[in-house]
Amino acid sequence: MAAEANDDAHADINAYYLGVKAVCKKVVLQVEYIDAWNNSDAEATAAGDLIRSGCVVLASNTDLDAVMQMAENAKESGKCVYAVGRNSDMRQMAGKAALTSVVSVWSVYYTELFDAKLNGRYMEQNWNGGYAQGAVTISTLGKSASSGTGDRVKKTEEKIKKEETDCIFFNTCAGRNSGIRKRTGAIAYTGAFRLTNIGNIPIIILI
Secondary structure (H helix, E strand, O other): EEOOOHHHHHHHHHHHHHHHHOOOOOOOOOOOOOOOOOOOHHHHHHHHHHOOOOOEEOOOOOOOOOHHHHHHHHHHOOOOEEEEEEEEOOOOOOOOOOEEEEOHHHHHHHHHHHHHHOOOOOOOOOOHHHHHOOOOEEEOOOOOOOOOOHHHHHHHHHHHHHOOOOOOOEEEOOOOOOOEEEOOOOOOOOOOOOEEEEOOOEEEEEE
């Protein structure tokens, strides 16, 4: 689920799809845009629609936790539903359903920002930081994560940090829904992508 159809959301969608596909080749990605960042009712409604359509793992590009709560409610009712949180560790909101959360480590940015200010150093306005800088990570895995997941995650993180993986950053081109098509009111990935580079950063563009 995403608040808006923008580059930020598309980057998350691309990365999420490719990550899931690495362990589930037959994955089908369905996206609901709710046109709001802080509307828990809209989030809950969209999450409910996704669960009823058969989605088993939910994730969101929004600022609230309604998706996690809906996944937890579904899990407690006996359904096979899990969720991945965003921005902070959301295991406390979905103890049974949460697999992990993508965590933004803002202290890395603020440390560099204040260091630059104090030492008269210019700092790029559009700052990007990733695994190598410790600016983004994932939380401790939830109780529902499969055995062996932790070891695989650790190996993948090490590859990302060493830039030994084929793609360490995912983005779209000029904000277009590249490689995504309309299907019965939802969005589905069609399977085509290309690998390119921005500077020394490999990116994937869905086409």
